[in-house]
Amino acid sequence: xxxxxxxxxxxxxxxxxxxxxxxxxxxxxxxxxxxxxxxxxxxxxxxxxxxxxxxxxxxxxxxxxxxxxxxxxxxxxxxxxxxxxxxxxxxxxxxxxxxxxxxxxxxxxxxxxxxxxxxxxxxxxxxxxxxxxxxxxxxxxxxxxxxxxxxxxxxxxxxxxxxxxxxxxxxxxxxxxxxxxxxxxxxxxxxxxxxxxxxxxxxxxxxxxxxxxxxxxxxxxxxxxxxxxxxxxxxxxxxxxxxxxxxxxxxxxxxxxxxxxxxxxxxxxxxxxxxxxxxxxxxxxxxxxxxxxxxxxxxxxxxxxxxxxxxxxxxxxxxxxxxxxxxx
Amino acid sequence: xxxxxxxxxxxxxxxxxxxxxxxxxxxxxxxxxxxxxxxxxxxxxxxxxxxxxxxxxxxxxxxxxxxxxxxxxxxxxxxxxxxxxxxxxxxxxxxxxxxxxxxxxxxxxxxxxxxxxxxxxxxxxxxxxxxxxxxxxxxxxxxxxxxxxxxxxxxxxxxxxxxxxxxxxxxxxxxxxxxxxxxxxxxxxxxxxxxxxxxxxxxxxxxxxxxxxxxxxxxxxxxxxxxxxxxxxxxxxxxxxxxxxxxxxxxxxxxxxxxxxxxxxxxxxxxxxxxxxxxxxxxxxxxxxxxxxxxxxxxxxxxxxxxxxxxxxxxxxxxxxxxxxxxxxxxxxxxxxxxxxxxxxxxxxxxxxxxxxxxxxxxxxxxxxxxxxxxxxxxxxxxxxxx
Numbered sequence: 001x002x003x004x005x006x007x008x009x010x011x012x013x014x015x016x017x018x019x020x021x022x023x024x025x026x027x028x029x030x031x032x033x034x035x036x037x038x039x040x041x042x043x044x045x046x047x048x049x050x051x052x053x054x055x056x057x058x059x060x061x062x063x064x065x066x067x068x069x070x071x072x073x074x075x076x077x078x079x080x081x082x083x084x085x086x087x088x089x090x091x092x093x094x095x096x097x098x099x100x101x102x103x104x105x106x107x108x109x110x111x112x113x114x115x116x117x118x119x120x121x122x123x124x125x126x127x128x129x130x131x132x133x134x135x136x137x138x139x140x141x142x143x144x145x146x147x148x149x150x151x152x153x154x155x156x157x158x159x160x161x162x163x164x165x166x167x168x169x170x171x172x173x174x175x176x177x178x179x180x181x182x183x184x185x186x187x188x189x190x191x192x193x194x195x196x197x198x199x200x201x202x203x204x205x206x207x208x209x210x211x212x213x214x215x216x217x218x219x220x221x222x223x224x225x226x227x228x229x230x231x232x233x234x235x236x237x238x239x240x241x242x243x244x245x246x247x248x249x250x251x252x253x254x255x256x257x258x259x260x261x262x263x264x265x266x267x268x269x270x271x272x273x274x275x276x277x278x279x280x281x282x283x284x285x286x287x288x289x290x291x292x293x294x295x296x297x298x299x300x301x302x303x304x305x306x307x308x309x310x311x312x313x314x315x316x317x318x319x320x321x322x323x324x325x326x327x328x
Numbered sequence: 329x330x331x332x333x334x335x336x337x338x339x340x341x342x343x344x345x346x347x348x349x350x351x352x353x354x355x356x357x358x359x360x361x362x363x364x365x366x367x368x369x370x371x372x373x374x375x376x377x378x379x380x381x382x383x384x385x386x387x388x389x390x391x392x393x394x395x396x397x398x399x400x401x402x403x404x405x406x407x408x409x410x411x412x413x414x415x416x417x418x419x420x421x422x423x424x425x426x427x428x429x430x431x432x433x434x435x436x437x438x439x440x441x442x443x444x445x446x447x448x449x450x451x452x453x454x455x456x457x458x459x460x461x462x463x464x465x466x467x468x469x470x471x472x473x474x475x476x477x478x479x480x481x482x483x484x485x486x487x488x489x490x491x492x493x494x495x496x497x498x499x500x501x502x503x504x505x506x507x508x509x510x511x512x513x514x515x516x517x518x519x520x521x522x523x524x525x526x527x528x529x530x531x532x533x534x535x536x537x538x539x540x541x542x543x544x545x546x547x548x549x550x551x552x553x554x555x556x557x558x559x560x561x562x563x564x565x566x567x568x569x570x571x572x573x574x575x576x577x578x579x580x581x582x583x584x585x586x587x588x589x590x591x592x593x594x595x596x597x598x599x600x601x602x603x604x605x606x607x608x609x610x611x612x613x614x615x616x617x618x619x620x621x622x623x624x625x626x627x628x629x630x631x632x633x634x635x636x637x638x639x640x641x642x643x644x645x646x647x648x649x650x651x652x653x654x655x656x657x658x659x660x661x662x663x664x665x666x667x668x669x670x671x672x673x674x675x676x677x678x679x680x681x682x683x684x685x686x687x688x689x690x691x692x693x694x695x696x697x698x699x700x701x702x703x704x705x706x707x708x709x710x711x712x713x714x715x
Contacts, residue, residue, distance in 0.1 A: 023472075023473075025472065051472065054503075056499070057495070057498055057499060057502065059495035059498070059499060061461065061491065061492055061495065062460070062461040062464070062491075062492055062495035062496050062499055063461075063499070064461070065458070065460070065461020065462055065464075065465060065492065065496075066461050066462070066464045066465035066468055066496075066499065067465060068461070068462055068465055069461060069462035069463060069464060069465015069466045069467075069468070069469070070465040070466070070468045070469040070472070071465070072450065072462070072465070072466070072469075073400070073450075073465070073466045073469040073470070074469045074473055075468070075469045075472060075473075077465075092455060092458055093458070093461060096454075096455050096458060097453075097455070097458060097462065101451075102656055102657070102658070102659060103436055103656050103657050104433065104436055104437045104441045104443075105432075105433045105436070105437060105441065105443035105445075105451060106431075106432065106433035106434035106435075106436050106437065106443070106656060107434070107655070107656035108432075108433070108443050108444075108445040109443065109445060109450075109451070110659045112659075141657050142657055142658070144658075144663070144664070160663060164659075164661065164662075164663055164664075165659035165661055166658050166659050166664060192662070192663055193663040193664070194663060194664075242663070242664060
């Protein structure tokens, strides 16, 4: 095990996969000479050269589309978009093309491409750089969607994404880039999609946390234990497509209570979807309504105090759990 | 006599007789195929939208014949002609229009989304301008892998107004990609005429600001289209830079079958019809003594029979069964082992899935809770069908 930051773990995954497979190549805005807006690709241009690490013009839809075309004809492109907000410029290529081509052409073509993008609030980047939109991509059949929380998962899931033959939307988090964690040294440390991680075991309530919210949920769980004697089970799904619903349902059947935490908007969100799935399939096991803790239903404000109350904090999760167990 | 024929052909700049005949036949095939497709649409054998390329045959055949087998062709939602010209089986193209299992895309794509991997026909695409980045991506892969492949990307005059046009021109020029962009200027973006939709109507110039030089061909003239496309492809191959070719042409029929054509006059259509590319080329071949009148009629009859056979084939091909609904959403493998792992909605089977037999050994999820494992056993399914 080595301790490294989330961004370094991503960098290691890219480096190892590029070394392993010569068809893996990177494209994105300022990923080469500039070393990446968040330094995820630092040093890769130097190591692999400008044929494999390509700085692109600011043309999101076209660089993703070129990735689709290149993936259809023999490469494994990893395209970096500077934020998830910018990915909306590439929505046509991601949804109408990448996600659709295998199905639309009767299985004749495949698109083994990864589109990486960071999301998340907390850096006062305002209403066009800070959103959390995993729900947009969760919505789309044909895509795989990863939302890694830890450094180990960042590395293992990115390696799995690159090796997969399907288009993957790989959603990183700006806050998590600097977080440290233990990462297996093994070059074949791959985290398979569709396998949730149980971050903390408990019998009283199930908390499902998406992306950074898995960490916030774990903190809330400690507080609940210390101050309220409530033992929460914290589940990090790690990937949303495929989703490891079994692990979540098994937990809910044990705890009989479920709280879902996400940073994104409430309407049509990951939590809305998951709450529907859980109530469809484990209704009889629930002793209380499913609680959702979500980002505020607003564009992300710039003001620091406003921003801080626009995405879920530990206390809101604690409150939701207390409501779920009937203590509030 | 033979010498005389060769002389006349050479004088007219015609290709050798067998080649010229094949071009004419292919243009005839596209014309007759499209006409029949229109009839089948009227008879509701074909659903959705149907965009015919009648009038554009010379642009399609002239440009496609400039490609080698290893080169990629990518097109738009008006792509039956490109598919046929690339050599796809007309039976399977018609079956795709009919939405049947023997269609090129198993009935999933329909008229706007043809694809034939074997022929390196890389697809018709329904999003205007959406195919341009893909074409640059093919060229990028060819370049990256050191393969001697070229890409020809066809799109309409309307697509030249999309953001992807400028973005792709810039990137293809910047990265010196071996790709030729052909804007099929048929004078209209749907019902909006060129001068009403583009500030620059000299479309061959539209790439210049992005570093992509332009050329123009007479898209009603198969030989001119072939010559100019060949020249552009040679530049792309040898000089490693993209070229934009404008093919000036006209569609004789409406934008789609649902087009009352209120945006143009009958006189204008008639004027262009005088330049019918099949008639003009046939006359040239007749004048050169390559194809005489009776042979032309014979070729046309054979083409009609070929298209009749395609219709019969399509009609006989079954509709996809409901169990095909969930096929090919994902490439199955280590992580995605079946449809179920990506759709967790309900414990009951989804539409079409109750007929699916899935090896429980590859199910990634526990079997007893939900999903396919909870689906009725075949006997139950049969019982429900009977109900």
